[in-house]
Amino acid sequence: MGTASDRGHVADPWALCPAPLGYDWLAALDLSAEDDLIEADRVDVRGKDVYLLEGGVELRQPGRWLAADRVQFTHSSSAYTAEGSVRYADPAVALTADRAQGRGDRSAVTLDAVHYRLRGLRGNGEAARATVEGDQARLEQLTYSTCDAPDPAWHLRARSVELDRERGVGVARHASLRVGDVPILWLPYARFPIDDRRQTGFLYPTLGYSDESGIDVRLPFYWNLAPNLDATLTPRVLGRRGVLLDTEFRYLTAAHGGRIEASWLPDDDLLGRDRGSFRWRHDGRLAEYWRVHADLNDVSDDRYFEDFGDSLQGRSISLLASELGVFGRGPGWRASIVARNWDLIDPLLSDLNEPYRELPRARFGLDRAPNASLRFGIDAEAVAFTHRLSGLESTFQRGDATRFDLTPWVEFPFERAAGYVRPRLAWRHTGYSLSHDWLSDLDDCPLFDCGFAPPPFFPNRSPSRSTAITSVDAALNFERSTSLFGDAMLQTLQPRLYYLRVPYENQDDLPVFDSRELTFGFDQLFRTNRFSGADRQADANQLTVALSSRWLAQADGRERLALHIGQIRYFDDLRVQLPFQPVDRRSGSAYVAGADLHLGDRWSIGLAQQWDPEIDSTLLSGAQLSYRGDRGALANVAYRYRRGVLEQVDGSFVLPMGAAWRWVGRWNYSLLDESTLEAFGGIEWQGCCVAWRVLGRHYVRNREGDTSNALFVELELKGLGSLGRSTEDFLQRAILGYTD
Template sequence: MRPVLRLLPLSLCVAFCLQARAADDPPQTWRLCPIGDVVPPFADAIRAPEGLNIDPTGDTPTDIEGDLLSGTDANPVFQGNVTMRRGNQFMGADQLIFDKEAGNYAAEGSVRFQARGLRLRAARAEGDQNTDTHTMQDLQYQLLSRRGNGKADSLNLTGELGSLRGATFSSCPPEQRHWEVSARRIDIDTESGMAVARGASLKVGKVPVLYMPWFMFPTDERRRTGLLYPSISNSGRNGFDWRQPVYLNLAPNYDATLSPRWMSKRGALLGGQFRYLLEDGEGTLDGVWMPNDQLRDRSRGLGHFEGVHNLTPDWQARASLNWISDPRYYEDFSSSIDGLSQATSYSALGVYGRGRDWTAGVVADHWQLADYTLTDAVLPYDRLPRAYLSWERRVGGLLHAGVDAEAVRFHHPLYAAGSRVDLRPWIGAPLEGDAWFLRPTLAWRYTGYSLDRALGQALGGESPTRAQSIFSVDTGLFFDRETQVKGKRYLQTIEPRLFYLNVPYEDQADMPVFDTQPLTFSWGQLFRENRYSGADRQADANQITLAVSSRMIRQADGFERFSASLGQIRYLKESRVRLPNEPVTEKGRSAWVADVNYAPTDRWTIGASYQRDPKFGRTDLASLRARYLLPDQGVFNLAYRYRRALLEQVDVSFLYPLNPSWSLVGRSYYSLRDRKALESLAGVQWDSCCIAMRLVARRYVHNRAGDLSNALMFEIELKGLGSAGQDARSALRRAILGYNRDDLYLVPPQTATGQPSPPDNANANP
């Protein structure tokens, strides 16, 4: 028999009736949840036949089977292991009676229903096919596409309208009901995607914490105008802080969010975001306006636009535009030290292209001061505009040729500027084998200027130029061997490398400095052809870099147990080109650059970097980093950073599990040079299958004067529903590296998940 039962609204109303929440970010963790199903799988709910594993429609046939068929042809009665399938929907019962003429059916005894995303049990079910009315009594359900379960006294469906009475929902298992939402009645309209709950309450444990006599919420993923979750917090600077976002669904391809915010110690502001999506591009416009900030007794604001648009298959327009009302904005509206490290606000707008052998672009950028302790004199030059082109192609059998070109017009609010053209054609012969490489390259660099009169007079000419040849040879060898350490197979490598650079001297004292700075000395600079960024200076050089690296790679899984690198530049001739007030690079040797990483076990990772200047016998840079992965998702981090004349800092952070549920968290970020704590954090957190609570005390630098601010953050997270309180989880993720194991690849997957390691003789190659 093939009666048509329209049960589609059933899965929709139950699966979404209590799931009106935003997507979780980051994803929820359910590692403490017991393994098992609230509603066990049905053995007779086999997968639908090929082609029918779809949501049913009015034309989808229904198949009914049972051990025994009795009754009449007009009123068949199915008994014993009754199954009814329609598309991807399944219903099972001990008995099902169907009245063909009236269109009624009744199912009794262990009623079981399963559809996409939902599985439930009910005491009985009945319906009227002619009026498209269906009823289920005393049901228990479990969501399959997300974690959640609950009960309902009854479910009534009429067409696209549904009603749940005495309904509950929670992501907790029934035996550990740490939180639960219940409602006296929920009316659902699946056609409009909206529902109305009456008499809804939230319990944490057995304590009611929230009651709403009436509220409306969406039941599907369709965008619609309405309120989003509010944000409520309290701090010493802002006082009581309340933010209430309002979402505006303006059109299928664009929307907006308004975010009014009130701070008891500072006043009210309005934030907003507008998003659009076109066939060839997308963009987001953010803005904040505060008529009067009592902290500064002035109006404040921010504007930001981020967008891309595809012009052709090879060309794209991109924009990243920023504006702030005053140089204190980032400091005053940031709750971390990141706001203090931003001295400028940067904007860029351009058209970018990329082809098989080329990249090109025309871009304009602008800098705005974001540090009130500085003046516009420190701002970089704006480039209005900058055009660039890079082209490279194989010529002949062994040769590669290319050109790098740039044309820029500079502008500054205080200083005279000008234009610059930089050309660098080159040719090379990259040769390599399985265990060696040899890359000789010959380039010629021309740079010319057209300067404003005032700057030209100061430098001795409005059109200075420079032309230099650049010759380099980069070569290296790869030695490897198989070895065993404590019964495990490793691949050990030794990789010597030599880099020679020769650039003739060219006097550049009459050339301006627009966008050029010395590069921070590091491993990468050992193999560069210029020690400056930008084109205003090309360093002369006659030097050789000698370097060597070694690695120990576990063959079972490719894990790098040990690596070490050591390198130094030998200056065969002193470099005479320099920036104003920069010391001369004399003949001799550069600082040694060393870097070592060692993993004694899969849980320990230790690393160190070191630079020592042999001429002055001093340490230029030193850093030490260590990480230990504790059981039960714990982590301990230690870092020491030193850079001569700039900083000396110690950073210790940890997440220490006391047991699978309770853990301690903390961080101490201290400046030894200033003898001042930059951030201190201590707290405790409790985690269970479906609920988590975090209590964190925090003390941090909140302005450039070095003043400290205190904050006490408390957050309760109902997994699968949302969280209340201050966002302590985000603060912990930022402060403790590895706070969530899924946000950092710390150890090989099999070790991190507790799975057995592959055998030592496993083949590491695919």
Template sequence: MRKPLRLLPLSFCIALALPAHAQDESEDWGLCRVTDVVPAFDDAPTAAAGAGTPEARAQAPTDIEGGSLARASDDENIVVQDNVRLSRGDQFLGTDSLLYNADTGRYTAEGSIRYQDAGMRIVAERAEGDQNADTHRIENLQYQLTDRRGHGGADRIELRGRYGSLVGSTYTTCDPSEPGWQLRAGRIDIDTEEGMGVARNATLRIGKVPVLYVPWFMFPVDDRRRTGLLYPSISLSGRNGFDYKQPIYLNLAPNYDATLTPRLMSDRGVQLGGEFRWLYPEGGGTLSGEWMPDDRLPEREPDRYLRSMGELPDERGLFRMTANHDLNRAWYARANLGWVSDPHYLEDFSNSLYAVSRYTITSTAGLFGRGRYWDAGLMADHQQLADYTLTERQLRYDRLPRAYVNWSQPFGRWFQAGLNAEAVRFQHSVRDEGSRLDIKPYLAMPLEGASWFLTPKVAWRYTAYQLDDDLAARLGNDAPTRSLPITSVDAGLFFDRETTVLGKRYLQTLEPRMFYLNAPYRDQTGLPLFDTRPMTFSWGQLFRDNRYTGPDRQIDANQLTTAVTTRFISEADGRERLSASLGQIQYFNDSRVVVPGESPVERGRSAWVADVGFSPTDRWTINAAYQWDPKFRREDLASIRARYLVGDYGVVNLGYRYRRDLVEQVDFSFLYPINRNWSLVGRYYYSLEENKLLESIAGIQWESCCLAARLVARRYIRDRDGDLDDSLRLEIELKGLGSAGQKTEGVLRRAILGYDRDDLYLVPPSSLPTGNVEHTPDPIL
């Protein structure tokens, strides 16, 4: 039958008992056994999808089923039923006996009280209350969360309208048989309208030992943002001394907020940081900055600053803003601005080798559009020096402004027409300036079949300049131009066959490819060099029509690339077990177009370029690249990267990188599991070219179902002079609650590729990690 009785708000009551600062379920619970403190109820109905929302519950009726009607009195309108089961939406309440007076609204439920919804399950001994007065009392209950890990109990819960109290409540994410940690509170008082709770006599226990006692603290009980303190960050280093950061969150409005972060460094002084965020239907953004009125670090190391700046920096700071605004489906505006007070800032306020390697801050802003066959933009960018070992002359040009359009569209049945165009004004504080227009229309004929492709293409490149007086006087022309045709033919075949290797069946492919390029010579010594430089020779360059990054130089070419790729694809699982590529360019004539300091490309053959990817098993992955110059009989490049997966979560990486006259490095890193709970982590990153350590890490980790501890020692380059710094980090993590100590996972995730086994890449990340580099305005090149 159907009654107007609404279910008790049990799930909400228990949610109030959870600590507001419990972390989101991004934890690894792989070491936990599948145990249910509160087992699933066999007599609970299956809820429909979407029934767990507050709106769905409010509209759903309450169904009551009972075994027998014990007594019904018209005078008192009292109904008593045995083995009662109530359901509404995703909510279910079962009890052995329910006594309910519809006139007074009073009820009593006793014996095997069972409740569940989409987020939890509860068992209790007794519940009573008054529906009309909205007062309730639940006694001796145990709960288990089902939407995330966690369980606990309470001696009783008392509700009085918007207010509630929990007496003798507990919470943990550990297995019941292994109580690694538990949070207990003598009493928790809740105000549901304000969304805040006050815990009294709260104790955190690790095992049976109380490690933290808090007589009183306030916390939120829902997901409303509130002004208050966030978790602090505490560390210790030789440069900063004792380092304490305390974020203060300010909830200013539903669509914008702010965070202030005062920071105390005992050996350097006080710093104030802040971040302001805003959001609206068409976009949003972030404005952040830091300011330090008096940094004592330059006073300890004055020579480094005086050599590059001529004075000691006093007030130091950083500014960064990112913003976006969508105008319509095709057009949008973007801004990414950054500024630092001095070229030592990034180095002095970071602890990453990658941050030290950045030498400039690029600020960009513009209007951009994209359609089915086109993309375009009108933008500007500005460079700021962030490396004290360089000078302003070595900065790239500012582009104030830059307009570009790229268009490519099928034309008729056989053809494809396109255009790449750009107009730029180049400005610089100490270098000659000018403007450039570059237009490159083209027509291609992409033909293809099931086992072949053929793409002839003809393009015309026109580049014109308008130079300022000083640059025009040096080059002999204030408006030089360049115009030339570029033709190419790209063709390839695909062959495949079934084969057997060591008893395993594979599909082997053979993919020969040829790329012919022809462009006549044009004397370009009278053209400036604004943003053009030679590209690193690699596999991709075998099939490009220019070996330079920008349009200030267009190569002359009469050359043919021949290349071949073969792949072995397992027929058992479809995985590519081997991929090997080999290619070379045949230069039929000398290529005379060069940039200053570069030698012409002579007639003959280029270096052989070889790339190999090999996965002999699901645990081994090996990638190698090699370049051999037959003319000088020398290797120009050698690189090998190997990864081995150990057990369910371990990984070992080994890398070697060599490029002639530039770099020779080895990199070894690992996460090695000793057993189910203990593992070792380490990295050794060394430059053979400079005979110098770049970074070393050694650490040990212990992890259980709900507890983790990490002790990591690290030595790393802290500045561009190559000075090394040491740090020791200890972190203790209570899964589902929080951690104490300095964060280590960000450092390990960057240093050990595949540390979390969800991101098994073999090359370094394209952007710097934010967890350990405090100041890295993007993009910085």
């Protein structure tokens, strides 16, 4: 079996176990002897060089110790035989026996009728005979368990076991695994750990059920290839689909590390075709300032994550991104070159909705401050865009293009403890080189013959845009000593003004590759562009007014309360828009407000609100209450609202009941749809050497709103090893703040 690794709510996996009986003598034992030493109350001479030692006999050697009631010792051969309450110990194992034989030259010791305990691990059992020599031990006709005798909840019974303490592994031959007295598994050969090092072997099997796949049985096998290489192979038997193989390979070097994950299901019984997925994640250091990052993904079909994903978020993935890039950062500069590909895996969307591939995107940034009153820099980018539909003979073909974006800037900061003023001047130039696919005649696609709005056509192959960007950021800092809930606090208050001026430039002749209107929030109050990407530079004549305040505990400096509020006032209409969007004639943005409150180390409250005075309506609202208790107890209650998009309530909890029991659950409900998005509940019991978990789940499994039910069942026999279990991984994703 594989490495033992308990990930339950008890920090010490053996905390629920009583102290081992019969080994009190270990606590005071000293194995630091540097020379061989024999002690006894009485010594009788039985022959020419045969001695009988009786009464508290102890044989001490460097790193091992043996005691007995009687020891017969032959001086010429240094052989001895010990009888009566025999006890043996070394740094790895402790044994009691009826009889022991050995030699004083530190060679093998053989013991009969043995009860043994692995030190540092709760492995224990009985054996007809044990032979210990150096870092090796062999036990015959034995039992092994991490439970306490005489009635272990589970045990391994074997013809023989070899323990290699140098490698930290045990090998059992002709073994049977028993729960109680019932044999549940016969193993001609089995490996198991005798310390905390990773070992090759089978991990805990898991049993589950879902409506769409039926019974789900997983039997992971962990392969410890090297100290820096390992792999996990998991055959997964799906009752209604067949056998799926999950594989994971991990590697780590001094400069690089990564993980490769792949799944393969040949001939899905439900769909009649092969299915699978692949992911490679890699991070590495190339030089002092340079690193490489890769995240490559692929799936066989649009429904793969719906059928095999474990989380609500995973099942709703519409776009699968892959990227490979080199990144550099040094004193005052940064650079990168990244290739990014997108795969559309939403069956309800067409290829028209797929983003452009970036093959590649190169960026360079310079930020220098020769003195406290001057900063200057440049932000540059070049991207080569291509699309799946590029060059196709299709009404909705997409053209290739290259885009260049250059923004030099200079800033004249005035910084003081009482506040700051940061005037900044920038010039942004964006230019394109379009392929011929963009240059068709608009008459080729009349509005009503295309099904919806026609694709863009640009008569100019090299359109461009240049505009000045002027901003002034100013703030004042105030502090005072105060109190909050009886605790001494330092309160900060920061009023902040941010003026932005960008002249209007007609950009209707520019294509849109990656620009989207950014989600509005507090950070957006201080940005120079309300669009992502470089295809649109927003016009602006606006002033942001914001106020923020923080309460910091004077005892430890921790933030206990933070408040912020702000709004943008527009002095001109917002004329630059994405295609088919009207001019925005509002006089101001929505008010953005938020609060974070920490009540001691247990309670926290988060609030967020966006209110639009133009329509006298809330655009966004959120509230969350969280509690963290002892022994992993926690509770979360949340409300989320976005006008016209979603309105949800979400609650989750982890509730320990005593030292052994724990309940978990979550309910995520859509008020807008009047339906449950996800609900699950489960229970865990953890004993000294056994733990089990049961979790039931109801969830929305696809974008059409179809629901499904699933059941997870796990039995953990502590000490036989596990590196990961599906319920623990699932709960970490599903419950905020959950820790294993």
